[in-house]
Amino acid sequence: MEALGLLLHGFAVLLTWKTLVLMMVGLVLGIFVGVLPGLGGPNGVAILLPLTFTMDPTSAIVMLSCIYWGALFGGAITSILFNIPGEAWSVATTFDGYPMAQQGRAAEALTAAFTSSFVGSLVAVLLITFLAPMISSFALKFGPPEFFAVYLLTFCSFVGLGREAKHKTVISMSLGLLLAGVGMDTVSGNLRMTFGSAELLRGINFLVAVIGLFGISEILLTMEERLALRGHAASISLRVVLGVWKDLPKYWVTLLRSSFIGCWLGITPGGAIAASFMGYNLAKRFAKDPESFGKGRIEGVFAPETAAHASGTSALLPMLALGIPGSGTAAILLGGLMVWGLNPGPLLFVEHKDFVWGLIASMYLGNVVGLVLVLTTVPIFASILRVPFAAVAPMIVVSCAIGAYAIQNAMFDIWLMLGFGIVGYVFKKIGIPLAPFTLALVLGNRAEDAFRLSMIGSGGNLKVFWSNGLVGSITTLAIVLLFWPVIDGLLGRVGLTQRTNATSR
Amino acid sequence: MKAAIALAAALCGTPAFAGWEPTKPVEIVVAAGAGGASDQMARMMQAAIQKNNLMKQPMVVSLKGGASGAEALMYMKSSEGDPNKVLIAYSLIYMLPLSAKIPFNWRELTPVSVIALDQFVLWDNSAGPKTVKEFIEAAKAASSPFKMGGTGSKREDHVLTVFLEQKTGAKFSYLPYKSGGEAATQLVGNHTEANVNNPSENLEVWRAGQVRPLCVFDKERISYTSKVTDTQSWADIPTCKEQGVDVQYLMLRAMFLPGKVTAEQQAFFVELFHKVTQTAEYKDYMEKQALKPIFLTGKDMVQFLEEDDAINKALMTEAGFVAK
Numbered sequence: 125m126e127a128l129g130l131l132l133h134g135f136a137v138l139l140t141w142k143t144l145v146l147m148m149v150g151l152v153l154g155i156f157v158g159v160l161p162g163l164g165g166p167n168g169v170a171i172l173l174p175l176t177f178t179m180d181p182t183s184a185i186v187m188l189s190c191i192y193w194g195a196l197f198g199g200a201i202t203s204i205l206f207n208i209p210g211e212a213w214s215v216a217t218t219f220d221g222y223p224m225a226q227q228g229r230a231a232e233a234l235t236a237a238f239t240s241s242f243v244g245s246l247v248a249v250l251l252i253t254f255l256a257p258m259i260s261s262f263a264l265k266f267g268p269p270e271f272f273a274v275y276l277l278t279f280c281s282f283v284g285l286g287r288e289a290k291h292k293t294v295i296s297m298s299l300g301l302l303l304a305g306v307g308m309d310t311v312s313g314n315l316r317m318t319f320g321s322a323e324l325l326r327g328i329n330f331l332v333a334v335i336g337l338f339g340i341s342e343i344l345l346t347m348e349e350r351l352a353l354r355g356h357a358a359s360i361s362l363r364v365v366l367g368v369w370k371d372l373p374k375y376w377v378t379l380l381r382s383s384f385i386g387c388w389l390g391i392t393p394g395g396a397i398a399a400s401f402m403g404y405n406l407a408k409r410f411a412k413d414p415e416s417f418g419k420g421r422i423e424g425v426f427a428p429e430t431a432a433h434a435s436g437t438s439a440l441l442p443m444l445a446l447g448i449p450g451s452g453t454a455a456i457l458l459g460g461l462m463v464w465g466l467n468p469g470p471l472l473f474v475e476h477k478d479f480v481w482g483l484i485a486s487m488y489l490g491n492v493v494g495l496v497l498v499l500t501t502v503p504i505f506a507s508i509l510r511v512p513f514a515a516v517a518p519m520i521v522v523s524c525a526i527g528a529y530a531i532q533n534a535m536f537d538i539w540l541m542l543g544f545g546i547v548g549y550v551f552k553k554i555g556i557p558l559a560p561f562t563l564a565l566v567l568g569n570r571a572e573d574a575f576r577l578s579m580i581g582s583g584g585n586l587k588v589f590w591s592n593g594l595v596g597s598i599t600t601l602a603i604v605l606l607f608w609p610v611i612d613g614l615l616g617r618v619g620l621t622q623r624t625n626a627t628s629r
Numbered sequence: 630m631k632a633a634i635a636l637a638a639a640l641c642g643t644p645a646f647a648g649w650e651p652t653k654p655v656e657i658v659v660a661a662g663a664g665g666a667s668d669q670m671a672r673m674m675q676a677a678i679q680k681n682n683l684m685k686q687p688m689v690v691s692l693k694g695g696a697s698g699a700e701a702l703m704y705m706k707s708s709e710g711d712p713n714k715v716l717i718a719y720s721l722i723y724m725l726p727l728s729a730k731i732p733f734n735w736r737e738l739t740p741v742s743v744i745a746l747d748q749f750v751l752w753d754n755s756a757g758p759k760t761v762k763e764f765i766e767a768a769k770a771a772s773s774p775f776k777m778g779g780t781g782s783k784r785e786d787h788v789l790t791v792f793l794e795q796k797t798g799a800k801f802s803y804l805p806y807k808s809g810g811e812a813a814t815q816l817v818g819n820h821t822e823a824n825v826n827n828p829s830e831n832l833e834v835w836r837a838g839q840v841r842p843l844c845v846f847d848k849e850r851i852s853y854t855s856k857v858t859d860t861q862s863w864a865d866i867p868t869c870k871e872q873g874v875d876v877q878y879l880m881l882r883a884m885f886l887p888g889k890v891t892a893e894q895q896a897f898f899v900e901l902f903h904k905v906t907q908t909a910e911y912k913d914y915m916e917k918q919a920l921k922p923i924f925l926t927g928k929d930m931v932q933f934l935e936e937d938d939a940i941n942k943a944l945m946t947e948a949g950f951v952a953k
């Protein structure tokens with residue numbers, strides 16, 4: 125097989141002491157930036173990018189991509205321990221990861237997160253290795269209607285498959301969509317809802333909102349409960365790790381489903397976020413006891429992490445093959461490629477084989493080395509929970525503030541973060557789910573643009589969403605998922621399914 | 630993080646400037662998204678400065694493409710007196726205040742130098758019509774208007790589309806994407822019939838044989854004659870005027886400091902970017918991306934900007950894009 129030969133060649137390029145050392149350095153740096161809330165992958169990679177200018181392109185990309193893998197692994201740590209997602213796609217990990225940490229199962233949750241990250245990435249890398257040429261032509265099939273259909277699918281699956289009261293999900297989602305509209309409207313070129321304020325021009329940054337909604341509101345809730353330490357001392361040993369691994373085969377359906385969703389959505393830009401939510405929701409939907417999700421169920425960590433990482437990894441493919449970055453970090457890697465004189469595009473795979481296959485080989489090695497590295501350091505990270513809350517809380521608030529400020533160097537964002545902290549607190553008190561809000565905030569703009577571009581292109585004809593097999597099937601699936609509870613109920617009534625008990629509540 | 634910056638600083642040797650010098654890492658502010666033409670240019674300058682030891686302090690690229698680039702403009706405006714930020718500007722400095730009523734005027738910034746002029750080319754899918762004439766005929770004959778991809782609304786791409794309509798009588802549906810890169814892939818995927826991307830934005834897909842350049846929107850052909858694809862060089866692309874469509878537009882690429890910096894600080898950056906234009910990295914980049922070399926500073930630059938501003942204002946008014 126040609127791909128196999130090229131891959132072996134890639135490994136040959138990599139296996140020198142120099143690159144292996146660079147790999148370790150990159151991973152450690154990556155985990156470090158991933159752990160600091162708010163700093164995250166994109167900022168870390170951006171800060172370290174100039175260091176690599178003097179290296180040859182292959183060494184440089186190996187180091188940078190290892191920072192990327194490291195940050196991906198590290199991002200899960202804050203989500204689970206502090207309920208602060210570092211990257212957009214870690215949001216779904218907090219749903220069950222944080223409750224697990226509160227129950228003293230932090231080590232188990234972390235092990236689950238790292239392991240499933242590894243599985244997701246591995247599936248995606250295998251896909252990249254063997255399907256690279258086919259996948260890049262598949263991505264080209266996506267025009268505005270197809271993009272809109274995918275976003276619609278994400279939104280609909282949230283409403284239809286979510287377990288929260290439907291009206292609360294819709295309220296939360298609508299508020300998110302409203303706030304997503306603040307700022308410049310790309311399609312008309314006009315400003316919306318900025319009320320003459322220069323600060324609102326930028327729109328509301330998703331990460332600022334997330335840091336406030338999840339991080340600050342959590343601190344407020346904990347304070348209300350009289351500074352109680354919520355996470356119990358986590359005892360970690362090889363036994364915990366092996367225990368999680370032993371149970372892994374039990375969850376093969378979840379892992380496989382999430383990997384599939386991840387790879388599929390990763391190829392469309394921005395897919396990692398949608399993928400993690402979808403992975404989570406589908407796992408919940410198909411579980412025998414969906415009520416136990418959100419209360420610290422290990423599958424609730426496996427599902428979004430696998431999907432997010434499958435998607436994050438396969439997102440590198442459109443970046444290399446088409447020059448479309450699938451994530452903030454991928455966008456900075458893209459900038460790096462150009463500095464080294466490599467222009468991402470269809471010809472990259474032909475003209476710079478050494479580089480491309482070196483990078484793909486580094487995905488394999490980086491993931492294996494990264495998994496070992498994070499697992500051996502789990503005790504260190506989990507021990508953060510043993511520090512009294514009164515000491516940790518101010519540090520979390522400060523690093524949240526730094527993170528919110530650093531995204532756009534704007535003081536205004538800190539106030540915005542605090543505001544969202546209060547919104548998050550109120551939402552939690554009155555039982556409005558936060559996830560649909562954040563999802564709408566991050567995808568709202570893209571969905572709106574895709575919809576309006578489709579309308580301009582088709583002259584306002586809605587039939588464009590059924591104009592070919594691809595977009596038609598995605599749109600139809602979205603509508604089916606939206607009305608799933610009704611459909612499921614009807615099917616149950618005519619005796620076509622046994623799952624009536626799942627919808628009868 | 631400090632260690633990283635210190636190390637980066639140590640890697641740059643000692644520059645030979647007298648007078649003022651930056652004491653902090655210098656930020657190149659990009660008013661566009663990652664991978665766009667401005668971003669690529671900023672990264673090129675970052676690498677040229679670092680590799681040739683032109684400055685003691687490291688240079689960092691900061692992407693402020695929010696609100697179609699208005700974010701970068703407001704950021705520069707609010708950084709008055711800070712000599713560690715340089716904006717890499719393009720025609721949005723004239724257009725955005727007109728179309729979106731952004732409270733910004735380029736005269737409030739400190740001009741450093743104009744470093745290049747960027748071309749616009751009419752591209753179609755390589756499976757589409759082969760000449761401008763065939764393309765216009767096909768557009769007129771089409772049952773639904775041809776889709777023209779571009780970056781942003783009421784900006785240079787949109788203006789060109791309007792003038793193309795006026796001169797030819799063909800109708801287009803203009804689709805504003807978020808970046809030139811996106812407009813390029815959408816053309817390759819046949820989701821649009823054409824775009825008016827800068828050469829750098831379509832270079833790779835052209836080399837891969839996926840798109841075809843129809844004509845360049847300039848008075849004269851691009852001067853670079855070395856082969857870009859197997860058969861064609863930039864100079865082989867006819868001008869639109871040659872093809873009977875008299876539409877011209879060149880876009881500036883210029884560096885600005887925030888307002889109220891000292892003359893010494895301004896002089897440092899004039900000298901720095903002058904040196905950048907002498908480097909091999911800059912020259913390679915200009916040829917590869919088919920940019921027109923130019924270097925203007927001081928009075929010449931201000932005069933150029935005033936004239937360019939007037940041209941852009943007239944075009945925007947005629948296209949009906951000026952907000953009331």
